[in-house]
Amino acid sequence: MAGSWAPEDFLLFSPRAYWRLFALENAAVWPAQLLLLAAGLVLVACLLRGWRPSGRWTGPALGLALGAAWLWTGWQFVALRYGAINWAAPMLAWGFYAEGALLAALGMSGRAAFTGRGTRARAGIGLLAAALFAWPLLAPLDGRPWQEAEVFAIAPDPTAIATLALLALAPRSRWTVPLAVVPVLWLAISALTLFTMGAWQGWAVFAALIAGLIACTAPGRETASGL
Amino acid sequence: MRVTRRAMLAGAGAALAAPTLGNAAAKPLSKRISATGEPVPAVGLGSWITFNVGNDPKLRAECRAVMAAFFEAGGGMIDSSPMYGSSQAVIGDALTKLGRPPGLFSADKVWTSAANGPAQIAETARRWGVGRFDLLQVHNLWDWERNLDTLDAMKAAGRLRYTGVTTSHGRRHGELETVMQRRPPDFVQLTYNIVDREAERRLLPLARERGIAVIANRPFQRGRLPDRLAGRPLPVWASEIDVSTWPQFLLKFILSHPAVTTAIPATSRVDHLRENKSAAFGPMPDAAIRRRMAEHVRDL
Numbered sequence A: 001m002a003g004s005w006a007p008e009d010f011l012l013f014s015p016r017a018y019w020r021l022f023a024l025e026n027a028a029v030w031p032a033q034l035l036l037l038a039a040g041l042v043l044v045a046c047l048l049r050g051w052r053p054s055g056r057w058t059g060p061a062l063g064l065a066l067g068a069a070w071l072w073t074g075w076q077f078v079a080l081r082y083g084a085i086n087w088a089a090p091m092l093a094w095g096f097y098a099e100g101a102l103l104a105a106l107g108m109s110g111r112a113a114f115t116g117r118g119t120r121a122r123a124g125i126g127l128l129a130a131a132l133f134a135w136p137l138l139a140p141l142d143g144r145p146w147q148e149a150e151v152f153a154i155a156p157d158p159t160a161i162a163t164l165a166l167l168a169l170a171p172r173s174r175w176t177v178p179l180a181v182v183p184v185l186w187l188a189i190s191a192l193t194l195f196t197m198g199a200w201q202g203w204a205v206f207a208a209l210i211a212g213l214i215a216c217t218a219p220g221r222e223t224a225s226g227l
Numbered sequence B: 001m002r003v004t005r006r007a008m009l010a011g012a013g014a015a016l017a018a019p020t021l022g023n024a025a026a027k028p029l030s031k032r033i034s035a036t037g038e039p040v041p042a043v044g045l046g047s048w049i050t051f052n053v054g055n056d057p058k059l060r061a062e063c064r065a066v067m068a069a070f071f072e073a074g075g076g077m078i079d080s081s082p083m084y085g086s087s088q089a090v091i092g093d094a095l096t097k098l099g100r101p102p103g104l105f106s107a108d109k110v111w112t113s114a115a116n117g118p119a120q121i122a123e124t125a126r127r128w129g130v131g132r133f134d135l136l137q138v139h140n141l142w143d144w145e146r147n148l149d150t151l152d153a154m155k156a157a158g159r160l161r162y163t164g165v166t167t168s169h170g171r172r173h174g175e176l177e178t179v180m181q182r183r184p185p186d187f188v189q190l191t192y193n194i195v196d197r198e199a200e201r202r203l204l205p206l207a208r209e210r211g212i213a214v215i216a217n218r219p220f221q222r223g224r225l226p227d228r229l230a231g232r233p234l235p236v237w238a239s240e241i242d243v244s245t246w247p248q249f250l251l252k253f254i255l256s257h258p259a260v261t262t263a264i265p266a267t268s269r270v271d272h273l274r275e276n277k278s279a280a281f282g283p284m285p286d287a288a289i290r291r292r293m294a295e296h297v298r299d300l
């Protein structure tokens, strides 16, 4: 009706142009996906067997790797790919750079440790597995080609979900909330965008956002001071 | 109801080349720009969303195919804006690759404060690869008085052919009316389609009175109208105005308003482009049939 706006009136691009961004980015970094999925598989298997990245090397290394994933995704996907069809995206990318810098700084300072145990940590591992292995399946489940699969450290949604998951594995500290702000905001924006596009994936992102928020802010059994 | 020849010609309004009954498919409808009498094809092409495909080579090729079909069908106005993401660059790229075909009426907008206007216009021209735009419009009345100063100065210096002001979704019609009264540009662009008919009350009559050309945007309500009507049978009398599809029905309703100069449906599909262009052929509905068309869609 004239004079009234519908949410989709604010969408700048078609769903097709949006989903194709993942195909283009995947093609550009292939076969990095295989390495990332293999590394993810090893990490989740080790976590399930009780290993926790901490100490002098593994905790900080994971923090650094996570920081690098945010910097890369923010630059390559959000600013460059998404920025080509959404002029607001390069501004959103600054959030990714901030998150990446903070994670990298904490990693380098040697303060990153993912030593959580108990329910909160188990929820974190479950969410991490979803981010790493369920998110790439969303494209084929939607009837779209594999080339459009969303992979951690390449696509922003699984990167943000994996970050909330790893925060749930780290003992709560004064860094937990500041580190959760950008992933939560991004996932909220992403869910809204997907809902506006009429894409059911919006519900998946929304569910992951709620699960991540609960998991990383819930009190847990802590074995060391963490991230 | 039968369509009389008189009704048909009356509906064509300011048409330059109203098709005749015997030769209905010969020439598409074009209308005259009030300010100069220059003819412009009645069906143009929008670019919001459909042409915002970034750097994707596959989708860019699809947009190029749509534009190629547009020029094959006679060309006309292509409308864009700095607000439409990569659309301007996609249009410019396609124009270059198509060898800058004849028949383009380039229309873009200024969508910023007047202080930034000239820089934005220069960037817009660079993206299109054009030296001089046929039409530049103040997008959604943004800083309209001062932006119109810029456009008027460009026109006076021979760096622009026509000036315009846009609005959409039936918003800010009061303010647009003020612009049309106080400082009539060559063109106004507003939302007009078979269900969003607010403009009929004041703006369209005023445009005729003041000699302002009218661009109808959102002719399909951003695709909602063809979606809603798809699968429903057309009224039997539609064949009398040479209408065989709903999009033709919707476009003929708009084009036959005497104040409307051009409608700018956007599409990402060559078949839709051809269908839209075909609405400019054949007899146009007169006032009585237009009323019937609107009532029919309202009652569905």
Ligand SMILES: NC(=O)c1ccc[n+]([C@@H]2O[C@H](COP(=O)([O-])OP(=O)(O)OC[C@H]3O[C@@H](n4cnc5c(N)ncnc54)[C@H](OP(=O)(O)O)[C@@H]3O)[C@@H](O)[C@H]2O)c1
Binding pocket: B045, B046, B047, B048, B049, B050, B079, B080, B139, B140, B166, B167, B168, B169, B189, B216, B217, B218, B219, B220, B221, B222, B223, B224, B226, B227, B247, B264, B265, B266, B267, B268, B269, B271, B272, B273, B275, B276
């Ligand atoms: N303030 C302003 O200045 C302003 C505001 C709004 C719009 N505009 C201009 O006006 C243009 C038109 O408005 P719009 O793009 O919002 O909406 P529109 O032209 O009413 O609708 C476009 C939609 O209609 C579908 N469509 C086109 N031809 C069709 C056909 N033959 N059969 C079925 N579906 C068809 C297209 O889908 P397919 O791609 O599948 O064909 C597209 O999704 C814009 O592109 C823009 O240039 C300007």
